[in-house]
Amino acid sequence: xxxxxxxxxxxxxxxxxxxxxxxxxxxxxxxxxxxxxxxxxxxxxxxxxxxxxxxxxxxxxxxxxxxxxxxxxxxxxxxxxxxxxxxxxxxxxxxxxxxxxxxxxxxxxxxxxxxxxxxxxxxxxxxxxxxxxxxxxxxxxxxxxxxxxxxxxxxxxxxxxxxxxxxxxxxxxxxxxxxxxxxxxxxxxxxxxx
Amino acid sequence: xxxxxxxxxxxxxxxxxxxxxxxxxxxxxxxxxxxxxxxxxxxxxxxxxxxxxxxxxxxxxxxxxxxxxxxxxxxxxxxxxxxxxxxxxxxxxxxxxxxxxxxxxxxxxxxxxxxxxxxxxxxxxxxxxxxxxxxxxxxxxxxxxxxxxxxxxxxxxxxxxxxxxxxxxxxxxxxxxxxxxxxxxxxxxxxxxx
DNA sequence: CCTACCGATCGGTAGG
DNA sequence: CCTACCGATCGGTAGG
Numbered sequence: 246x247x248x249x250x251x252x253x254x255x256x257x258x259x260x261x262x263x264x265x266x267x268x269x270x271x272x273x274x275x276x277x278x279x280x281x282x283x284x285x286x287x288x289x290x291x292x293x294x295x296x297x298x299x300x301x302x303x304x305x306x307x308x309x310x311x312x313x314x315x316x317x318x319x320x321x322x323x324x325x326x327x328x329x330x331x332x333x334x335x336x337x338x339x340x341x342x343x344x345x346x347x348x349x350x351x352x353x354x355x356x357x358x359x360x361x362x363x364x365x366x367x368x369x370x371x372x373x374x375x376x377x378x379x380x381x382x383x384x385x386x387x388x389x390x391x392x393x394x395x396x397x398x399x400x401x402x403x404x405x406x407x408x409x410x411x412x413x414x415x416x417x418x419x420x421x422x423x424x425x426x427x428x429x430x431x432x433x434x435x436x437x438x439x
Numbered sequence: 440x441x442x443x444x445x446x447x448x449x450x451x452x453x454x455x456x457x458x459x460x461x462x463x464x465x466x467x468x469x470x471x472x473x474x475x476x477x478x479x480x481x482x483x484x485x486x487x488x489x490x491x492x493x494x495x496x497x498x499x500x501x502x503x504x505x506x507x508x509x510x511x512x513x514x515x516x517x518x519x520x521x522x523x524x525x526x527x528x529x530x531x532x533x534x535x536x537x538x539x540x541x542x543x544x545x546x547x548x549x550x551x552x553x554x555x556x557x558x559x560x561x562x563x564x565x566x567x568x569x570x571x572x573x574x575x576x577x578x579x580x581x582x583x584x585x586x587x588x589x590x591x592x593x594x595x596x597x598x599x600x601x602x603x604x605x606x607x608x609x610x611x612x613x614x615x616x617x618x619x620x621x622x623x624x625x626x627x628x629x630x631x632x633x
Numbered sequence: 634c635c636t637a638c639c640g641a642t643c644g645g646t647a648g649g
Numbered sequence: 650c651c652t653a654c655c656g657a658t659c660g661g662t663a664g665g
Contacts (some may be wrong), residue, residue, distance in 0.1 A: 432446030
């Protein structure tokens with residue numbers, strides 16, 4: 246199956262892009278890592294740019310699907326947020342290389358695609374804002390700027406790929422629990438319990 | 440003074456790098472934005488790479504200096520953290536283009552310099568960990584993984600450059616206050632006050 | 634999957 | 650500050 250080779254090429258490319266950046270990664274580097282010559286890559290992929298597009302949109306789809314499931318299954322805002330955070334971290338840690346491309350290299354998408362990508366990204370962020378809204382009307386979350394809170398949550402989630410190591414001591418589940426607690430209850434101790 | 444031209448070149452380069460990335464920004468682009476020819480740039484700067492180095496280290500110095508001042512002036516952990524957050528946001532928003540380079544393009548530094556940069560970055564993070572430690576021993580902050588908390592705080596701070604617009608409705612001071620509250624007290628409402 | 638090779642563009646130098 | 654130009658490298662094609 247040619248398709249397996251294609252997958253292999255894309256995965257190697259993602260890994261190199263994460264290590265060195267999109268522009269700094271040449272097709273000759275990708276080929277070398279696979280033990281073939283650069284022109285041979287083009288029997289399986291259309292272009293370097295197509296790898297970028299596929300990676301960005303594949304991950305966007307995963308994020309959006311996961312969030313839709315959360316909204317289907319849970320009703321309680323805190324459960325929704327905890328599960329959404331867990332899912333997000335799971336997708337990131339299962340696809341570290343692709344996630345790097347998704348987060349940092351989407352700017353290299355060209356114009357019809359970049360607009361489309363930004364729309365999907367905003368749709369996902371809107372899902373988080375929606376959960377926060379639900380929590381506020383349930384009286385569980387503080388009144389706060391939804392957009393601001395959603396951005397702050399996603400930023401602390403996305404930063405994970407900068408320091409997460411599969412060989413490290415924390416599992417994605419533990420990271421999710423810790424980060425959820427941090428986000429949900431904050432750094433300060435309740436003075437009441439002192 | 441030649442030095443003014445140099446500053447001008449670096450600022451234009453930072454702006455273009457933020458918009459398009461380090462590798463995607465050519466010296467010809469920088470020259471064009473200044474209305475001169477590319478070779479003329481080299482009368483004022485040594486190389487493209489030197490711009491990257493100067494930008495990264497200049498900002499690192501600003502961050503570290505600001506944090507040292509906080510530790511000199513304040514004793515209380517909450518005040519320290521609030522001020523450190525405010526200073527960090529101030530440096531980011533006053534140097535948006537340079538901050539982008541500092542945060543995203545330091546990976547393009549080459550080897551002796553990259554190590555040195557990472558050391559400075561870690562020194563700065565250690566300062567935040569130290570403040571959190573102080574807060575824990577003061578009984579103001581919850582017992583929590585210091586490294587994890589520091590990373591999460593810095594990630595939500597650094598994400599600001601992705602969405603901050605000087606023309607937007609929030610001033611850096613307001614962002615700092617809001618983010619400090621968010622970090623210090625968390626999203627969930629104290630059920631006790633319900 | 635390869636060899637041979639392309640047009641374009643890159644950072645940078647020589648020399649004025 | 651310019652013109653002229655360099656060696657290297659890029660993504661990708663032709664043809665097998």
